Every structure is written in C-alpha cells, then in structure tokens.
Amino acid sequence: MATNLTIDGDRLWQSLMAMAKIGATEKGGNCRLALSDLDRDGRDLFIGWAKDAGCTIGVDKMGNIFARRPGRNNALPPVLTGSHLDTQPTGGRFDGVYGVLAGLEVIRSLNDAGFETEAPVEVVVWTNEEGSRFPPPMIGSGVFAGVFDLDYGLNRADLEGKTIGQELARIGFAGDRACGGRAVGAYFEAHIEQGPILEAEQKMVGVVTGAQGQRWYEVTVIGQEAHAGPTPMKRRRDALVGAARMIDAVNRIGHDHAPYACATVGFAQVSPNSRNTIPGKVFFTVDFRHPEDATLTAMDGALRADCQRIADTIGLQVEVKEFWYFPPTPFDRDCIAAVRGAVERAGYAHMDIISGAGHDAVYMARVAPTAMVFVPCENGISHNEVENARPEDLAAGCAVLLQAILARANAPAMP
Numbered sequence: 488m489a490t491n492l493t494i495d496g497d498r499l500w501q502s503l504m505a506m507a508k509i510g511a512t513e514k515g516g517n518c519r520l521a522l523s524d525l526d527r528d529g530r531d532l533f534i535g536w537a538k539d540a541g542c543t544i545g546v547d548k549m550g551n552i553f554a555r556r557p558g559r560n561n562a563l564p565p566v567l568t569g570s571h572l573d574t575q576p577t578g579g580r581f582d583g584v585y586g587v588l589a590g591l592e593v594i595r596s597l598n599d600a601g602f603e604t605e606a607p608v609e610v611v612v613w614t615n616e617e618g619s620r621f622p623p624p625m626i627g628s629g630v631f632a633g634v635f636d637l638d639y640g641l642n643r644a645d646l647e648g649k650t651i652g653q654e655l656a657r658i659g660f661a662g663d664r665a666c667g668g669r670a671v672g673a674y675f676e677a678h679i680e681q682g683p684i685l686e687a688e689q690k691m692v693g694v695v696t697g698a699q700g701q702r703w704y705e706v707t708v709i710g711q712e713a714h715a716g717p718t719p720m721k722r723r724r725d726a727l728v729g730a731a732r733m734i735d736a737v738n739r740i741g742h743d744h745a746p747y748a749c750a751t752v753g754f755a756q757v758s759p760n761s762r763n764t765i766p767g768k769v770f771f772t773v774d775f776r777h778p779e780d781a782t783l784t785a786m787d788g789a790l791r792a793d794c795q796r797i798a799d800t801i802g803l804q805v806e807v808k809e810f811w812y813f814p815p816t817p818f819d820r821d822c823i824a825a826v827r828g829a830v831e832r833a834g835y836a837h838m839d840i841i842s843g844a845g846h847d848a849v850y851m852a853r854v855a856p857t858a859m860v861f862v863p864c865e866n867g868i869s870h871n872e873v874e875n876a877r878p879e880d881l882a883a884g885c886a887v888l889l890q891a892i893l894a895r896a897n898a899p900a901m902p
C-alpha cells in the first residue's frame with residue numbers, strides 16, 4: 488500500500504473554486520446545463536488541466552471525456568473514476584464536479600510522487616448526468632454501459648427540441664470513439680452525500696454500499712378548456728384541479744412508505760396556461776425512490792390507482808407512463824472493501840451508507856466492479872445554490888479515493 492502518497496487538499500479546493508466560476512449564479516451556486524456553452528467551457532477547463540497533468544484525452548460519441556494516465560501495463564483494463572460537470576438549473580458547486588476534480592487530484596498526486604500504477608487510470612466526465620436539460624439522467628454512462636443504445640442517447644431532446652447529438656456537435660464534443668464496449672477494471676466515484684446523514688452522524692466519509700432504486704413517470708391529464716366566467720363549477724373538467732389532487736396523492740404515497748420512500752413532482756406544464764381559461768391539459772413528472780424494489784412496485788400501483796380514481800371523479804382522462812427505472816443497485820463487494828480499507832487505515836470517522844441520489848456509478852456497476860465514496864455536505868442540502876462542503880472532508884474523500892484506486896490499479900484482475 489502506497490502510504491507515502493498524499494493528495495493536496497488545497498489544490499483540490501482551488502480547482503473546485505475555479506470550476507465554480509463557470510456558470511456562477513448570484514446566490515453562490517452554479518448553472519451549467521448539459522451541453523450549453525458553459526458546460527463546454529467547463530469541459531475545456533478540465534481538459535486543459537488534464538493535459539497539463541500529462542493525460543491523453545479521448546471523447547466518445549456521447550461526448551463522455553476520458554483523461555488517461557498510462558500504467559506500467561497498458562494492456563490491462565483501466566481503473567476509471569469521475570462523475571459529471573453538468574448541473575441543475577439552480578445547482579451547487581460540488582454535485583458531480585467534486586468527483587471529476589477529485590479524480591484529477593488523484594492523477595496530480597500520482598505525478599507529484601512519480602508513482603506508476605500497474606493498470607492505467609482514467610478520469611471520466613460523463614455527459615448529461617443530471618438529466619435536467621435532457622431527461623433521463625445518467626445518459627452518457629447509460630449508453631457506455633449498454634443500458635441505452637447510442638441513437639436513443641443522441642436523440643434525447645430539450646424543451647426546445649434540440650437533441651444531445653445536435654448540441655454535442657455544436658459545442659465540439661461529438662467524439663469519434665465508440666461509446667462503451669471496452670473492459671473497465673473498476674469504477675470509483677467520489678460525490679457529496681446530498682443528504683443529511685453523514686453530517687448528523689459526524690462522519691467524514693461514507694462508504695457507499697449501493698444506491699436506492701428509482702421510478703420516474705410522465706403523467707398527462709386531459710380535461711376540457713372552457714371560459715373561466717360562464718362555465719359553472721359543476722360543468723368543469725379542470726385538468727389542473729385533477730393534477731393538483733394527483734400531486735397531493737404522490738406526496739401522500741411518499742409518506743405512506745416512510746421512512747425510506749421519496750416521492751417528488753418537480754416539473755409541471757399547464758395548458759394553455761391562460762388566467763381566464765380553465766386548463767385543458769396538464770403534464771407533470773413523478774420521481775419515486777426506495778431502497779427496496781417491492782416497495783417501488785407498491786408505490787407504482789398506488790400512483791396508477793390514485794390518478795385513475797381522481798380522473799374519474801372529475802371526468803378527466805389520464806395517462807401514467809413509466810419513463811425511467813432502475814432497481815436498487817448494490818455495489819461490488821471488493822470495491823466497497825477497497826474503500827472501507829482505505830478509510831480505516833486513514834482513521835477517518837466513517838459509516839456505511841446507501842445513496843439516495845442517482846449516479847453514473849449505478850450504470851457503471853452493470854459493466855465493472857464499482858463503489859462510491861461520499862463526503863458530507865452542509866445541512867444535507869444539494870440541488871440548491873447554497874450547496875456547500877468542508878475542504879477537509881473533500882480532501883479526506885479524495886485521499887480515500889486515491890487509495891481505493893491504487894488498491895485496484897496495482898492488483899488488477901487479469902482481463
């Protein structure tokens with residue numbers, strides 16, 4: 488074990504703050520929507536740093552960026568680490584960015600020590616992890632892992648109808664490499680927790696044993712547009728009233744499956760959205776999460792029954808379409824052990840934890856031994872401009888990431 492290797496926490500922090508200038512928002516957060524000009528600027532900054540660190544850069548057809556540091560035996564599959572640079576519209580400075588720049592800091596530290604790994608190490612920037620501009624999330628890693636085919640990935644469109652393929656070409660990141668289809672020795676992703684548990688338990692590092700499952704839906708409610716004045720209350724088929732009751736039902740389904748269920752409506756469109764026309768159509772999304780698949784199935788049944796019952800009461804039509812799903816995902820036993828071993832040797836306060844958020848690691852777990860490293864974030868707040876994390880925790884997570892990567896890159900499984 489390379490105990491003499493240390494990461495430079497100050498350099499990591501400076502890099503995070505430099506990246507945070509790109510798309511900085513008034514309230515101290517970041518807006519760097521996937522494949523926007525600002526996302527391109529962030530990608531360019533990362534690539535410049537990675538080249539300065541001696542890496543070669545490859546970009547695949549989904550725009551995923553791979554910065555490679557060779558090993559002694561370059562026939563071995565690389566150990567991958569990374570995350571994403573895109574953000575929510577009102578995102579923070581650490582979600583995703585930390586995993587990318589912690590990976591870069593690992594490479595810089597290896598360089599400083601002149602340390603050669605057996606297998607190559609690659610830092611990856613996955614395209615469109617957030618799925619905020621182009622739903623669903625984790626699409627770059629999803630295509631890499633073979634969950635989606637390339638056409639599906641390239642044809643995801645934003646609200647203006649612009650596709651991932653078009654926007655990749657526009658910002659110069661439509662790479663020529665095949666997306667996926669190559670062996671990966673192991674995948675590690677460092678991330679802020681995005682929830683309150685580590686902070687409440689006063690732990691510096693979370694050993695992530697897996698991620699909870701998610702089911703996302705698109706719900707369309709159809710009523711009848713009519714004049715807001717002459718139409719008596721009894722004759723109305725108001726799609727927004729139906730949607731409001733359905734949204735309340737979604738929230739109740741979350742509470743009904745406490746303490747672990749999460750149920751969110753985060754996006755809604757009302758049509759025609761005119762003050763004096765009774766709404767004829769509402770489109771909204773549902774995000775269900777739970778660590779157990781059976782509970783997600785029960786929540787699915789409750790959603791469909793509640794939406795139909797509410798629609799029937801008001802005389803509406805409703806369509807509940809499942810849009811995206813992944814089951815609860817356990818991570819790899821040996822990779823988890825590599826993270827736990829690193830954190831124990833370093834002596835950081837730690838605990839096992841299940842990820843509440845989706846991460847590229849969920850899809851990578853299908854094609855490579857995978858684990859994650861979490862660090863706390865202030866008040867557990869994320870997907871918010873005030874998202875914050877302590878430099879010492881970020882450094883601790885990065886030091887653990889380094890040792891976990893070394894455990895795999897120096898004792899690689901033969902392909």
Ligand code: GLV
Pocket residue numbers: 616617624843844845846
């Ligand atoms: C990713 O940000 C998620 O919504 O879990």
Ligand code: MN
Pocket residue numbers: 571582583616678846
């Ligand atoms: Mn993230």
Ligand code: MN
Pocket residue numbers: 575582617870
């Ligand atoms: Mn996020």
